[in-house]
Amino acid sequence: MKAYLLWGLMIGSGGLLALLLLRNRFAIQWLGALSLHVVFAAVLLYIMNLFTPYTHFELPLNAVTVGIVSILGIPGLAVLTALKLWVIV
Template identity: 60%
Template sequence: MKSYILWGVLGISTLLLVFTLFRHRFAFHWLGYLCLNVALASFLLYALNLFLPYTNVEVPINATTVGTVSVLGLPGLLMLVALKLWVV
């Protein structure tokens, strides 16, 4: 019973999101901007891990790190590197 309710909420929220996207034409610009930020953040994390033999800093590429870098940008990447060096 609980899973049916969760699937129903997911379906209704998906339909509302699609309705909102088709209703407002600027929503596609926002979605494109979001996708561009996520792709750029993934590329920055990949480039950082590419220089692993030289820097000895490895930041994993997962949803949390990509989200942090996509929202905060380069300062977020530097924050993750500092946390990796200082805490871990």
């Protein structure tokens, strides 16, 4: 019973936070830019994984890798690639 109360409080507070964020015009623009970065990062990782049969190199498409590439961009992809090659070899 306590778990339902905790989840209810978390969902309610998350909804109130979303309501407060969406009332501000700057926040909507910020969320749009963030969404664009996340989509671009996912597409970039997907395109890189399309070449896996030729390069035998694969980066997983998960929240961590998408987050790193979203924040850092192309240099983030290079960092992930170098890290993967360094750990493998």
